Amino acid sequence: xxxxxxxxxxxxxxxxxxxxxxxxxxxxxxxxxxxxxxxxxxxxxxxxxxxxxxxxxxxxxxxxxxxxxxxxxxxxxxxxxxxxxxxxxxxxxxxxxxxxxxxxxxxxxxxxxxxxxxxxxxxxxxxxxxxxxxxxxxxxxxxxxxxxxxxxxxxxxxxxxxxxxxx
Amino acid sequence: xxxxxxxxxxxxxxxxxxxxxxxxxxxxxxxxxxxxxxxxxxxxxxxxxxxxxxxxxxxxxxxxxxxxxxxxxxxxxxxxxxxxxxxxxxxxxxxxxxxxxxxxxxxxxxxxxxxxxxxxxxxxxxxxxxxxxxxxxxxxxx
Numbered sequence: 001x002x003x004x005x006x007x008x009x010x011x012x013x014x015x016x017x018x019x020x021x022x023x024x025x026x027x028x029x030x031x032x033x034x035x036x037x038x039x040x041x042x043x044x045x046x047x048x049x050x051x052x053x054x055x056x057x058x059x060x061x062x063x064x065x066x067x068x069x070x071x072x073x074x075x076x077x078x079x080x081x082x083x084x085x086x087x088x089x090x091x092x093x094x095x096x097x098x099x100x101x102x103x104x105x106x107x108x109x110x111x112x113x114x115x116x117x118x119x120x121x122x123x124x125x126x127x128x129x130x131x132x133x134x135x136x137x138x139x140x141x142x143x144x145x146x147x148x149x150x151x152x153x154x155x156x157x158x159x160x161x162x163x164x165x166x167x
Numbered sequence: 168x169x170x171x172x173x174x175x176x177x178x179x180x181x182x183x184x185x186x187x188x189x190x191x192x193x194x195x196x197x198x199x200x201x202x203x204x205x206x207x208x209x210x211x212x213x214x215x216x217x218x219x220x221x222x223x224x225x226x227x228x229x230x231x232x233x234x235x236x237x238x239x240x241x242x243x244x245x246x247x248x249x250x251x252x253x254x255x256x257x258x259x260x261x262x263x264x265x266x267x268x269x270x271x272x273x274x275x276x277x278x279x280x281x282x283x284x285x286x287x288x289x290x291x292x293x294x295x296x297x298x299x300x301x302x303x304x305x306x307x308x309x
């Protein structure tokens with residue numbers, strides 16, 4: 001374990017922070033940028049796996065600061081989604097394998113775990129701690145919505161463990 | 168092989184619209200082109216590759232085509248960001264998920280996967296996308 005500063009590379013949000021806008025939308029964006037800056041400056045405890053996941057999250061943020069990253073009109077990464085993913089990573093039990101990091105076409109960051117054939121679990125991170133998930137456990141399936149409150153819901157951790165268990 | 172008109176064997180001549188617009192048969196092979204590395208990994212195709220864009224997912228009929236021709240289609244349809252890989256899936260798996268295949272041949276060989284739940288039911292969309300990703304085979308274009 002070590003203490004590290006949360007990095008956030010050039011991804012377009014920084015540049016946007018310097019722009020002057022007076023509309024309601026501009027105020028919302030400024031608020032989100034401030035939240036990102038706060039997250040960046042926060043000292044947190046990360047193990048090696050978490051650092052790798054965070055590095056990948058920052059890569060995705062840098063690559064997808066603008067829309068159409070999939071050449072099919074996908075939305076840019078939502079800063080609010082990044083923050084929910086960051087909260088989730090901080091609360092993720094160390095016993096769980098590190099997720100692969102991806103992005104949905106609506107701009108929500110995704111963590112995905114893949115086990116053996118037809119074993120997979122995927123979570124999309126929305127604003128306000130919203131977690132939209134789906135999983136395959138052989139012939140069984142699951143899907144639903146949860147929220148991060150004071151940690152990751154226990155049922156969700158169990159489902160991720162189930163998807164990873166038989167790898 | 169019981170495909171309508173054996174259209175896929177016409178490797179150079181443009182397929183006739185009335186033939187390629189016919190219903191996609193269970194055994195036909197479809198390709199989803201993946202221009203971004205976030206859509207796949209060494210573990211296979213990720214669910215985000217099959218999440219619907221404006222209510223559909225674009226795939227192409229590739230039954231009987233060689234690798235070079237399939238790659239050529241990918242580059243032709245995504246010229247600015249050529250595919251780094253493709254997900255191949257048999258049509259039967261799409262139907263088994265309860266989704267539909269609507270050929271429009273715009274561009275040639277193009278088919279839309281439709282019948283997705285509404286965007287407000289994203290968890291249901293994710294489950295279907297996860298099922299399609301799990302049922303598909305990753306082919307790298309490097």
